[in-house]
Amino acid sequence: MKEKIILIFNIVILTGCLCFFFLFYGPIEEVRILWITSAMNTKNHRYLATMLYDNKTIQDILFTNRTIEVSEISDLNLISMKTSSNFYSKWDKEIVEHDKDALYKVISVNGNGYHGKLVAIYDASKVRLAVSKHLGEKGEFITDVVKKERAVVAMNASGFLDYDWNGNGAIAHGSIIQNGKIISQYSSANTGGGIVGFTKEHKLFLGKITAEEAVDLGIVDAVEFGPFLLVNGKSSIFLGNGGFGRAPRSAIGQRKDGIVLFLVINGRIPTSVGATMNDLAEIMKRYGAFNAANMDGGSSSELLVENRFINRPVGGGKDGLRAMPSFWIVVEK
Secondary structure: OHHHHHHHHHHHHHHHHHHHHHHHHOOOHHHHHHHHHHHHOOOOOOHHHHOOOOHHHHHHHHHHOOEEOOOOOOOHHHOOOOOOOOOOOHHHHHHHOOOOOOOEEEEEEEEOOEEEEEEEEOOHHHEEEEEOOOOOOOOEOHHHHHHHHOEEEEEEOOOEOOHHHOOOOOOEOEEEEEOOEEEEEEOOOOOOOEEEEEEOOOOEEEEOOOHHHHHHOOEEEEEEEOOEEEEOOEEOEEOOOOOOOOEOEEEEEEEOOOOEEEEEEOOOEOOEOOEOHHHHHHHHHHOOEEEEEEEOOHHHOOEEEOOEEOOOOOOOOHHHOOOEOEEEEEEOO
16 A cells, blocks of 8 residues: 555656756747847746756747837827827727726737736826725725725725735835935836836827936836836837746727826736737727827736726735835826
């Protein structure tokens, strides 16, 4: 009996080792690409790639899976803020056709290996940035922020220091501007992008500039994150998966007519593996975004409408949520 147990144990160990080597060193290159790009995109967990692969393998994969961002800054003169009842595609029709007095509209989006929700906000003046009241000490849960701000729509915004995936949302990556003042500054992670924020005319601005320069330009609410997806209607170039892998995603954008778009894609679940940066750019372009940027993703991707989650968060912590430093919200008053 003892010999049989040992035999079974050895078979299990051997099977596990064979599966491991097949997945990480076998013929399925997509596994290596996804593993390396996902690990190397983090600031604190690159060892997950370096302990399995040599530097040449890592660098070769990163070179063929990278992002070349648009180098322009947003030309706000091209944002007309004038809506029209005409539409040019079936996706544009979904945005344009809405109840006369509607503040927002929820639209389902589906693609190869993913599904999610897009919220069109018809009055850009109702969009603002909410920040944890404990910024620098700890973040807040999106559900608490919604109650505090009386928001009808809320989505996560910038990333934060997250050592060993146990970060409490205290320190945001990059800068945060609220009400025209810089309230937080920290060295940004390797996310690309730059300043993503709204002017007092409620136009979304994207630019690789400093927080001080952004304030001088009249940016009132902003975070620093990325990568940029679209700038002045031009898409960044995403080779392979862009170097960011496939995961739950969040993004913000604005059309020429001023309509603001919140986008969240589910990921890490059987029915939706997640989206690449190229997927996000294509979705935003499809729905008419003129400027759009990626926000923090993964376990931070959360989207609430009328106090109800319309995506499926995959974070840990309270009720499966994560405490975070900043949020894009929509308020009625």
